[in-house]
Amino acid sequence: MTTLQQAIEQTKIAGHKAFVPYIMAGDGGLETLRPTILKLQQLEVTAIEVGIPFTDPVADGPTIERAGERALAAGVTLRKVLEELPSFRAEIHVPLVVMTYFNPILAYGLEEFAKACVAGGVKGLIVPDVPLEESAILQKALNPHSIDIIQLVSLTSPPDRIARIAAASQGFVYAVTVNGITGARSSFADDLDDHFARLREASKIPVMAGFGISTPEQVISMGALSDGVIVGSAIVTALHEKNWHKIESLVLASKGVLEKSTL
Numbered sequence: 001m002t003t004l005q006q007a008i009e010q011t012k013i014a015g016h017k018a019f020v021p022y023i024m025a026g027d028g029g030l031e032t033l034r035p036t037i038l039k040l041q042q043l044e045v046t047a048i049e050v051g052i053p054f055t056d057p058v059a060d061g062p063t064i065e066r067a068g069e070r071a072l073a074a075g076v077t078l079r080k081v082l083e084e085l086p087s088f089r090a091e092i093h094v095p096l097v098v099m100t101y102f103n104p105i106l107a108y109g110l111e112e113f114a115k116a117c118v119a120g121g122v123k124g125l126i127v128p129d130v131p132l133e134e135s136a137i138l139q140k141a142l143n144p145h146s147i148d149i150i151q152l153v154s155l156t157s158p159p160d161r162i163a164r165i166a167a168a169s170q171g172f173v174y175a176v177t178v179n180g181i182t183g184a185r186s187s188f189a190d191d192l193d194d195h196f197a198r199l200r201e202a203s204k205i206p207v208m209a210g211f212g213i214s215t216p217e218q219v220i221s222m223g224a225l226s227d228g229v230i231v232g233s234a235i236v237t238a239l240h241e242k243n244w245h246k247i248e249s250l251v252l253a254s255k256g257v258l259e260k261s262t263l
C-alpha cells in the first residue's frame with residue numbers, strides 16, 4: 001500500500017488534484033463503515049479521512065457534530081472502529097487517515113492504539129487538539145509504525161509558525177481555509193492565494209486545503225491553490241442523504257471534470 005504522500009503525488013502525475021473525503025465512522029451504524037469506504041475507494045479518491053465520534057468535538061461545526069451524535073448513539077467508539085477495519089483490511093487499497101481527539105487515544109494507550117492502526121491500514125493521523133509543540137509524543141509512538149502525524153496550519157498562523165508546522169507535518173500539510181470550525185461556507189477570504197503561495201513555498205510535502213469546501217466549483221478553486229482538497233461536512237451530509245451523485249460530482253471536479261448537471 002502506498003503512503004499518503006505517494007498517493008497525493010500520484011494524482012499530480014495523472015494531472016489531477018488529490019481528493020480526500022472525510023466520513024464520520026459509524027454514522028448510520030458501524031456496519032456502514034465497510035460499504036462506505038469501499039464505495040469511496042471505487043470512485044478513486046486519494047485517501048479517506050475516517051472521523052471518530054467524540055462527545056466534545058471542539059473543532060467541528062453542526063453538520064459533523066450531529067453526525068458524531070448519531071454515531072455515538074449507535075454505540076460507535078474509537079476501539080470499535082479500529083476493531084472493524086481489520087475485518088476488511090484486505091479490500092482496502094486507499095490510505096486511511098484517522099481523525100480523532102487526544103483523549104480517546106490516551107485512554108486506548110499509545111502503543112496499543114498504534115498497533116490497532118497498523119492492523120486497520122491507517123496511514124495517517126489528525127489530532128486537532130494536539131498542537132505542534134505537543135505532537136512529539138504522537139510521532140514517537142506512531143512513526144515507528146509508518147503512520148504520519150498531519151499538522152494543521154491556520155489562516156492566522158504567523159510566517160515563522162507556518163514554516164515550523166510545514167517542516168514538522170508528515171504526509172501532507174493540512175491548510176485550514178477558514179477561521180473557525182468545520183462546515184460548508186459560501187465564500188472564502190480573498191487573500192487565500194498569498195497564504196497558499198507562502199505555505200507551498202515553505203513546505204516540501206503536499207499542501208491540502210480543507211474546511212468549508214462543499215461544491216464542485218469550490219473543489220476546483222481551492223484545488224487550484226493547493227495539491228488537493230479535503231471535504232468533510234458536504235460528504236457527511238451526502239452520505240446521510242445517500243446522495244452518491246453529489247459525492248461523485250465532487251470527486252470528478254478534483255479530476256478536472258465538472259458535470260453540467262451539478263451546476
Ligand SMILES: O=P(O)(O)OC[C@@H](O)[C@@H](O)c1c[nH]c2ccccc12
Pocket residue numbers: 022049051059060064099126128152181182183184210211212213230231232233234
Ligand atoms: O467539514 P468541512 O468544512 O468540509 O472540513 C473538513 C473537515 O470536516 C475534516 O477534515 C475534519 C472534521 N473534523 C475535523 C477537526 C479538525 C480538523 C479537520 C476536521
